[in-house]
Amino acid sequence: MARRDYEDDPDAPAANSLVPAASAVVVDEGGRVLLQRRTDNGMWALPGGRMELGESIGECAVRETFEETGVIVEITGIVGTYTNPGHVFAYSDGEVCQEFSICLLARPTGGTLRTSDESFEVAWFAREAIDDLPMVPSIRKRINDWRAGRGPVVR
Template identity: 85%
Template structure:
C-alpha cells in the first residue's frame, strides 16, 4: 500500500483516523543509527509503526524494529512526542491518518540486519551520512531532535 505524507499543507486531505504509533532511534556501539528504506514511499526512515492492542508504546517500538530490520533492541529513553494535527498520512485505501507518534531511544542488543515486506533496505548510518539520505521531514525532525540532545521534545 502506498502512502503520501502531508505536513502543514492546505491541500492535504482531511484526517479520518488517529492511530498511536512508535518509532525508535536505535544507536549501536559505534554511534551509528539504524534506518530502513520503506516500501510504501521509498524514503529512509526510523523503524516504527502502529501500536497494537495489548502492548505498551515501548513494546510497539521493540516489535516494529525487529519486524522491519531484524535487530533486537532495548528501550533506553524518549526522543519526543510528535502529534502535529497538520501532519497526515494518506494511504491508497482511503485512510488519512493524523500523526500521533512517540519516538523512543533504543540500543541494539542483537539480531542480524535484514529487510522485510515493509523495508527495501536496512542499514547503519553515521549521523553525517543521514544528512544526504532522502527522508520525509517528520522523520528528519526526529533524527535532528535526537542529534541536538533536545529530548524529550513535544511537537
C-alpha cells in the same frame, strides 16, 4: 499499499483516523543510526509503526524495529512526542491518519540485519551520512531532535 505524507499542507486530505504509533532511534556502540528504506514511499525512515492492542508504546517500538529490520532492541529513553494535527499520512486504501507518534531511543541487543515487506533496504549510518539521505520532513525532525540532545521534545 502506497503512502503519502503531508505536513502543514493546505491541499492535504482531511484525517479520518488517529492511530498511536512508535518509532525508534536505534544507536549502536559506534554511534551509527539504524534506518530502513520504506517500500511504501521509497524514503529512508526510522523503524516504527502502529501500536497494537495489548502492548505498551515501548513494546510497540521493540516489535516494529524487529519486524522491519531484524534487529532486537532495548529502549533506553525518549526522543519526543509528535502529534501535529497538520501532519497526516494518506494511504492508497483511503485511510488518512493524523500523526500521533512517540519516538523512543534504543540500543541494539541482538538480531540479524534484514529487510521485510515494509523495507527494501536496511543499514547503519554514521550521523554525518544521514543528512544526504532522502526522507520525509517528520523523520528528519525526529533525527535532528535526537542529535540536538535537548531531552524529550513535545511537538
